[in-house]
Amino acid sequence: MGAVTVLAVAGVLAAAAHVSYATSSGVTALFVGQALTAGAWAALAGLGVTVAQQLYPEGVGLASGLFMSALTMGAALGGVVGSVGVATLGLPHVFFVPAALAALGAVGLLALRARMPTAERIEA
Numbered sequence: 001m002g003a004v005t006v007l008a009v010a011g012v013l014a015a016a017a018h019v020s021y022a023t024s025s026g027v028t029a030l031f032v033g034q035a036l037t038a039g040a041w042a043a044l045a046g047l048g049v050t051v052a053q054q055l056y057p058e059g060v061g062l063a064s065g066l067f068m069s070a071l072t073m074g075a076a077l078g079g080v081v082g083s084v085g086v087a088t089l090g091l092p093h094v095f096f097v098p099a100a101l102a103a104l105g106a107v108g109l110l111a112l113r114a115r116m117p118t119a120e121r122i123e124a
Contacts, residue, residue, distance in 0.1 A: 003051050
């Protein structure tokens with residue numbers, strides 16, 4: 001299983017975590033969501049920069065800079081989108097938005113993996 005596949009699985013875990021939050025009616029679903037989020041973050045933190053660097057090997061340091069900037073921008077945009085989402089969708093249904101985005105990211109990573117020649121696939 002390559003690193004891109006692991007990141008796609010992380011996207012699925014993140015989507016499942018957000019669905020768990022969106023459909024929670026008790027504390028158990030929140031604990032399940034937290035466990036799924038931990039799995040997603042472990043894969044993302046461990047392999048995100050590696051995959052980004054392998055996708056653009058000529059840009060030394062560019063991948064880590066973009067990766068760290070993306071986390072910061074995601075946090076800032078997440079606050080704005082979250083506040084608008086709560087106003088329109090309400091709690092806990094606002095969590096369906098990041099679930100859909102995480103699922104879309106997982107599909108994108110799988111599409112990327114399918115287009116990569118076997119010899120160039122990034123191994124974890």
